Amino acid sequence: MKKEKISMDLKNSNLKVTPQRMAVLEALDSLKNHPTADKIKEYVIKNHPNVAVGTIYKTLETFFEKGLVKKVKTEKDVMRYDAILKKHHHLYCEDTEQIEDFFDDKLTKMLEEYFKKREIPNFQVKDLKLQIIGTFINKKSLNK
Amino acid sequence: MKKEKISMDLKNSNLKVTPQRMAVLEALDSLKNHPTADKIKEYVIKNHPNVAVGTIYKTLETFFEKGLVKKVKTEKDVMRYDAILKKHHHLYCEDTEQIEDFFDDKLTKMLEEYFKKREIPNFQVKDLKLQIIGTFINKKSLNK
DNA sequence: CTATTAAATAGGAATAATTCCTAATTAGGA
């Protein structure tokens, strides 16, 4: 069952299994597309009305420290969270807030290979994330 | 002279040349390493004590829209500004706030080539930025 | 099952970053 997997994730990170943390993980699981803390808050509170906002922020920060979520950096000034841990890159829409995951093992491998050969002075590379900026071409909206 | 170049930049973007905008551009020029709005504010106000904070934010936003600066978002949740427009990538330190520019034309070209061949469904690529995450190896601090 | 205790949470106040508002000023063109 899903809940058991979730509480496993928590235990593996030496975190106590609390309803609040479960709720945040559920939210992250349901809300695709890199929710803001605000969206997560909304979702959590819908199901658990008396979870404190501060708790949600703290929980997200804890998860981030333990590597259970990642933060997505954007040009906009709200932080967004990403629960998908498989290596991937992001497509950023120039015009909207949309951010999509972009999985491409060949690309990832190419980048890794590149930095195996190409040493950067005084810097040790640990992770590589490509920001692919552009526009989504939605066939339906061509006549806008 | 430098000031003339700056006011050219402004005119080319259809922006009026005002002392406030000159001051912000000067600040961006002097403050290397991706200053926060706060650092820019500090610098501007040192030289022009009665420039309003709102004006600085608005000016930065205007510059961003016109493409005179770029925004860099970090996991620490403050926006930082980047006046260097030559194509480049960024080195992010995992442990500190440090962000460095990383120029590598070969890398840039490799990525561009890759996306010329590799079409992404419903998405038109306009820009590619690599986030290189890792740690700076400072010889002096090895004995920490 | 119960007691213990360190960790986690509620609730809201405090802070920090950024945006918004309006009257006054100003740059650039006529």
Added chain:
DNA sequence: TCCTAATTAGGAATTATTCCTATTTAATAG
């Protein structure tokens, strides 16, 4: 020199996030 749309000052308002402390709770050992 004048006109007008654009810009700015100054500060209030908003928004996102962090911080604080008394209370509660999950995990562990007995």
